[in-house]
Amino acid sequence: MSERVLEIAGLVRRYGDLTVLDGADLTVAAGETVALLGPSGSGKSSLLHVAGLLEKPTAGEVLIEGQPTSALPDRALTALRRDRIGFVYQFHHLLPEFDALRNVEIPMMAAGVRHDEAGRRAKALLESMGLGERLSHQPAQLSGGEKQRVAIARALANEPALLLADEPTGNLDQDTSGRVFEALRGMIAARGLSALVATHDRNLASRMDRILTIKGRKLVPA
């Protein structure tokens, strides 16, 4: 495995006339956690979407575990995203008709994991997020913090190398936010994952290895 789990080189992202990122560079090493701090509208989500292969950059290259992605066909991008990258959003985006266990099983089954194995792994992940008593609860029956914990378990379902999180606790009150953030950090550390986490919260950001911000459309130390 490459020492550089994520590498972004010369990234440009434009929306029409608006240039959000222009020559942004970033390297995240294996096991390193990086916070992306910055005000609303500075381009954090745009950067995460490009890093997570959800959007194509206007120019520049994104490498995942050393593999350049700009020339990959959509099918290969989808497989890389599914197998190597976990994504946590500000809003949980759980499927409302399924219980917590099923929500975590689904990405594994999409990756071809057998149902019994997916069930075993999903249960273990939810237990390690403190949700052992909530396996058969549907999202509507869970608190905001619990829903976000399920979303974190789901992001880790396929044992990604890289976790990307966009304001993962932005929708929670301060106490819950701190606890969910610590749970997320614990999972990242236990698995030796690399992580890039966007947040408005300097206190949460300070718990990561490194803090970057977007200035002059580039990434710079905060």
Ligand SMILES: Nc1ncnc2c1ncn2[C@@H]1O[C@H](COP(=O)(O)OP(=O)(O)OP(=O)(O)O)[C@@H](O)[C@H]1O
């Ligand atoms: N699909 C799009 N089309 C046009 N403009 C966009 C699009 N996505 C983002 N933008 C613009 O790009 C800029 C950066 O947006 P982005 O969502 O990346 O910022 P952010 O730092 O993540 O903000 P927030 O913290 O509010 O999520 C904003 O001015 C936004 O309006």
